[in-house]
Amino acid sequence: MRLKHMAIIIGxxxxxxxxxPLLVGDIRFLMNILIMCLIWAVVASCWDVMMGFAGxxxxxxxxxxxxxxxxxxxxxxxxxxxxxxxxxxxxxxTAGMGxxxxxxxxxxxxxxxALVTFGVHMALxxxxxxxxxxxxxxxxxxxxLTIPPINIFGYSFSSANIVPTFYLTLLVSLACALVxxxxxxxxxxxAFLALKDSQDFAMSLGISAFKYxxxxxxxxxxxxxxxxAYYGHFYGVLSFRMLDLDLFxxxxxxxxxxxxxxxxGSIIGAxxxxxxxxxxxPLGAYRAVTMGALVVILVLxxxxxxxxxxxxxxxDRAPSG
Amino acid sequence: MLRVIHVxxxxxxxxxxxxxxFEVKAGQIFGIAGPNGAGKSTLYNLITGFYSFNGTIxxxxxxxxxxxxxxxxxxxxxxxxxxxxxxxxxTVQKAISVGSxxxxxxxxxxxxxxxxxxxxxxxxxRTQNTGLLNLLGKKKLMIGAALATKPKILMLDxxxxxxxxxxxxxxxxxxxxxxxxxxxxIIIIEHFMKVLTELTEELxxxxxxxxxxxxxxxxxxxxxxxxxxxxxxxDAKRK
Ligand SMILES: Nc1ncnc2c1ncn2[C@@H]1O[C@H](COP(=O)(O)OP(=O)(O)O)[C@@H](O)[C@H]1O
Ligand SMILES: [Mg+2]
Numbered sequence: 001m002r003l004k005h006m007a008i009i010i011g012x013x014x015x016x017x018x019x020x021p022l023l024v025g026d027i028r029f030l031m032n033i034l035i036m037c038l039i040w041a042v043v044a045s046c047w048d049v050m051m052g053f054a055g056x057x058x059x060x061x062x063x064x065x066x067x068x069x070x071x072x073x074x075x076x077x078x079x080x081x082x083x084x085x086x087x088x089x090x091x092x093x094t095a096g097m098g099x100x101x102x103x104x105x106x107x108x109x110x111x112x113x114a115l116v117t118f119g120v121h122m123a124l125x126x127x128x129x130x131x132x133x134x135x136x137x138x139x140x141x142x143x144x145l146t147i148p149p150i151n152i153f154g155y156s157f158s159s160a161n162i163v164p165t166f167y168l169t170l171l172v173s174l175a176c177a178l179v180x181x182x183x184x185x186x187x188x189x190x191a192f193l194a195l196k197d198s199q200d201f202a203m204s205l206g207i208s209a210f211k212y213x214x215x216x217x218x219x220x221x222x223x224x225x226x227x228x229a230y231y232g233h234f235y236g237v238l239s240f241r242m243l244d245l246d247l248f249x250x251x252x253x254x255x256x257x258x259x260x261x262x263x264x265g266s267i268i269g270a271x272x273x274x275x276x277x278x279x280x281x282p283l284g285a286y287r288a289v290t291m292g293a294l295v296v297i298l299v300l301x302x303x304x305x306x307x308x309x310x311x312x313x314x315x316d317r318a319p320s321g
Numbered sequence: 322m323l324r325v326i327h328v329x330x331x332x333x334x335x336x337x338x339x340x341x342x343f344e345v346k347a348g349q350i351f352g353i354a355g356p357n358g359a360g361k362s363t364l365y366n367l368i369t370g371f372y373s374f375n376g377t378i379x380x381x382x383x384x385x386x387x388x389x390x391x392x393x394x395x396x397x398x399x400x401x402x403x404x405x406x407x408x409x410x411x412t413v414q415k416a417i418s419v420g421s422x423x424x425x426x427x428x429x430x431x432x433x434x435x436x437x438x439x440x441x442x443x444x445x446x447r448t449q450n451t452g453l454l455n456l457l458g459k460k461k462l463m464i465g466a467a468l469a470t471k472p473k474i475l476m477l478d479x480x481x482x483x484x485x486x487x488x489x490x491x492x493x494x495x496x497x498x499x500x501x502x503x504x505x506x507i508i509i510i511e512h513f514m515k516v517l518t519e520l521t522e523e524l525x526x527x528x529x530x531x532x533x534x535x536x537x538x539x540x541x542x543x544x545x546x547x548x549x550x551x552x553x554x555x556d557a558k559r560k
Contacts, residue, residue: 187422187423187429190415190419190422191419191423193410193411194408194410194411194416194419197407197408197409197410197411198406198407198408200371200390200402200406201402201406201407201408201463201466202408202419203371203389203391203394204390204394204399204400204402204467205394205399205419205420205423205424205466205467205469205470206391206394206395206420206425206470207391207419207423208389208391209391210389261410
């Protein structure tokens with residue numbers, strides 16, 4: 001997709017988002033949902049950069065999200081670091097962890113990368129609950145309960161000030177979306193795609209597989225860590241329960257609904273899936289089953305997600321194909 | 322320009338390249354031939370840094386043994402692959418500019434990318450996805466991307482494989498033009514003896530990873546040892 005089209009889709013999606021508080025601004029529960037849309041859009045997009053663009057089957061995205069959230073939360077609670085600074089430190093910490101996880105993955109073929117990264121995900125929960133976690137200040141099986149909200153020049157962005165907090169989230173999410181867009185459309189993104197398509201050919205033309213694959217890990221885990229940290233300060237409480245498979249699978253659904261490798265489809269996917277999931281709330285216990293069935297149907301009907309569907313429609317209409 | 326000195330590569334017990342030494346001089350078109358499984362492609366993978374090996378490879382007087390592929394590409398050695406490689410996510414123009422952006426000293430040179438696209442005659446396919454090119458198109462794309470790195474030496478691995486007579490002719494013209502007009506040294510692995518005798522100035526024959534003989538192509542193809550080693554290969558003897 002051309003940069004212009006990408007920018008237009010991102011602009012429209014975030015533009016509509018920006019208008020929604022005018023309709024529902026006084027309903028706190030709906031505002032919370034909108035904020036979660038903006039947060040999951042970033043995580044799903046990072047995952048898409050990793051899987052769809054770089055072709056690295058990493059299943060560590062939720063783990064990096066939780067690492068960022070805990071890192072910033074612990075810094076703020078235990079070490080009294082001011083939240084904006086703690087979020088940045090958490091981003092750098094997660095980027096470092098991303099590189100550490102990425103290093104062994106460079107030498108591994110696809111399925112093994114999936115195993116290693118999912119191993120990180122699986123190991124994180126016992127670590128946070130266990131002695132290491134408690135020593136670091138993770139709160140053990142209780143989790144973190146008193147994460148302070150973001151405070152900028154004395155103004156507190158908490159759920160008590162939901163509309164301003166929404167717009168701050170919108171800005172952070174949009175900034176992440178734009179960073180991802182520019183990376184994808186730069187020669188970094190071309191290097192990711194070339195390595196995914198044919199690593200040998202790419203290397204023979206001067207691309208360092210080592211450098212660019214580590215860069216994918218660093219970039220996606222940095223942004224995921226930042227947004228995870230942001231989430232922690234917004235929500236105020238954190239639990240290792242986030243590492244249960246619910247969040248993991250719903251993020252994957254967002255990415256698939258948007259269309260793997262069809263950024264910014266993952267943003268649309270996140271918005272649609274959160275909205276769909278809330279609309280199905282009356283189904284109660286049947287929601288998960290219905291959701292699962294819908295996903296199967298959707299993936300079979302639209303293998304490239306909504307973005308792939310619209311791109312195909314657009315190219316079918318164009319005379320040159 | 323390129324010196325291969327006592328190079329050996331083992332895959333387990335198999336010696337794919339066995340104590341091989343030769344030298345390619347600047348400006349040459351240098352041919353390499355040998356039966357299937359002789360170790361020709363493996364030799365390319367050693368020169369371009371894809372595998373580790375024993376021995377030494379020097380390029381422009383500099384030891385390049387152990388260097389990673391991307392560094393060897395930047396140093397001025399470009400190559401194509403026996404099994405055509407493309408970037409199905411990229412257009413022809415983007416794919417060729419990958420070579421320029423990452424492989425050429427000084428980075429992306431759009432004017433040069435344009436020249437290369439004209440040179441390999443892919444102007445009409447410029448905006449086409451590389452995965453949709455036909456076989457000849459894919460081969461020209463690989464050559465174009467390699468040329469975009471502004472190489473001193475271009476190594477072609479069976480560029481004519483699977484091509485018909487017209488396509489072979491056009492590729493031979495292209496290769497001669499690269500050598501003559503762009504002043505790029507060429508190493509070519511080929512099965513078609515006629516291509517080698519017409520195109521190359523020096524020919525190296527290897528079998529089981531070792532040198533059988535080397536020298537003037539017309540003399541080499543009449544060498545009794547070479548004929549003997551090709552007897553089991555009716556396919557190559559056909560011409
Ligand atoms: N990566 C590899 N692992 C194990 N054996 C290999 C590998 N690559 C090539 N070989 C073996 O090395 C020998 C030489 O192969 P190759 O260089 O492809 O031959 P040629 O290009 O001359 O036909 C063959 O026996 C092949 O099976
Ligand atoms: Mg071969």
